Amino acid sequence: MTASRTDLLAWLNELLQINYTKVEQCGSGGAYCQILDSIYGDVPMNRVKMNAKHEYEYIANFKVMQNLFKAKKIDKPIPVEKLVKCKMQDNLEFLQWMKRFWDANYGGHVYDPVARRKGAPMEPPATVAPISSSGSTRAALSAGGGLRSGGRTPVGGRAGSAQPEAVQQLQAQVKELSTHLEGLEKERDFYFEKLRDIEILVQQQMEVLEGEGKEDATLKDIQKILYSTEEGFEVPETVAPADEEETF
Known part of the structure; x- marks a missing residue:
C-alpha cells in the first residue's frame, strides 16, 4: 500500500x-x-x-x-x-x-x-514559495484593514493589526526569492565557466591539429554546439555610427 x-x-x-x-x-x-x-x-x-x-x-x-x-x-x-x-x-x-x-x-x-552527519547543520532546505498576485495581496491586506477606501484611514487598532503580518510574509518571500536568485546566478556562472574551459580546450586542440595539417570531426561538432544559437534567436545587428546615418 x-x-x-x-x-x-x-x-x-x-x-x-x-x-x-x-x-x-x-x-x-x-x-x-x-x-x-x-x-x-x-x-x-x-x-x-x-x-x-x-x-x-x-x-x-x-x-x-x-x-x-x-x-x-x-x-x-x-x-x-x-x-x-x-x-x-x-x-x-x-x-x-x-x-x-x-x-x-x-x-x-x-x-x-x-x-x-558529524553534527553538520540540519536546517531544512527551502522551497521557493509562489509570489502572491496583486489581487491576492490586495485581498489579504484589505481583510486586515491595510488598504484605505475612499481616502479614509481605518479607525481602531484591530483594523490594521493584520497589515504587519501580511507585510512580513511578503518580505519573507522577497528574501527567499533573493536567495534563490543568488543561487541561480552562482549556478549560471558555475556552468558558464565549465563551458568556457571546454571552448578553450577545443580551440587549442584544433589549432594543434591544424598546424599538423589534420582535423577532428568530433572537435568540430563540439565547437558547432558551443557556437550554435537557439532557433528563432537572431544576433542583434551592429548599430551604424552616427556619422553614417542617413540625413534628411
Missing part, C-alpha cells in the same frame, strides 16, 4: 532526525542520500550537503547518489532534472519508492543519523 505524504514525512523525520515539513524539500537530495546510508552505512556523507540551498548543490548531492546506485547495482533511474525542481508530485513518487526500497533492504540495525 502506498504511503501518504504525512506518513512519509513522519518516517523520514524519525529515521534521519530532521524536521522536514514538505515532501518537496527532499529535492535537495540530502535526505535521499542519508536514507541509503541508513541501509548501507557507506555513503560518503562528508560529500553530502544536507542544508543545500541552491540547485547546483542539489545536483552534487544527486551525483553522490548516482554513484552509489551504480556501485550497488541499483537499476532504478533517478529523475534528477525533475527532483531538483522541488515539485511535490515528482518527489512524492520518488520518496514512496525510496520507502519501499528501505523496507525491503534495511537490516534493522541501529543507525545514528546525527553522528553520520
Whole structure:
C-alpha cells in the first residue's frame, strides 16, 4: 500500500532526525542520500550537503547518489532534472519508492543519523514559495484593514493589526526569492565557466591539429554546439555610427 505524504514525512523525520515539513524539500537530495546510508552505512556523507540551498548543490548531492546506485547495482533511474525542481508530485513518487526500497533492504540495525552527519547543520532546505498576485495581496491586506477606501484611514487598532503580518510574509518571500536568485546566478556562472574551459580546450586542440595539417570531426561538432544559437534567436545587428546615418 502506498504511503501518504504525512506518513512519509513522519518516517523520514524519525529515521534521519530532521524536521522536514514538505515532501518537496527532499529535492535537495540530502535526505535521499542519508536514507541509503541508513541501509548501507557507506555513503560518503562528508560529500553530502544536507542544508543545500541552491540547485547546483542539489545536483552534487544527486551525483553522490548516482554513484552509489551504480556501485550497488541499483537499476532504478533517478529523475534528477525533475527532483531538483522541488515539485511535490515528482518527489512524492520518488520518496514512496525510496520507502519501499528501505523496507525491503534495511537490516534493522541501529543507525545514528546525527553522528553520520558529524553534527553538520540540519536546517531544512527551502522551497521557493509562489509570489502572491496583486489581487491576492490586495485581498489579504484589505481583510486586515491595510488598504484605505475612499481616502479614509481605518479607525481602531484591530483594523490594521493584520497589515504587519501580511507585510512580513511578503518580505519573507522577497528574501527567499533573493536567495534563490543568488543561487541561480552562482549556478549560471558555475556552468558558464565549465563551458568556457571546454571552448578553450577545443580551440587549442584544433589549432594543434591544424598546424599538423589534420582535423577532428568530433572537435568540430563540439565547437558547432558551443557556437550554435537557439532557433528563432537572431544576433542583434551592429548599430551604424552616427556619422553614417542617413540625413534628411
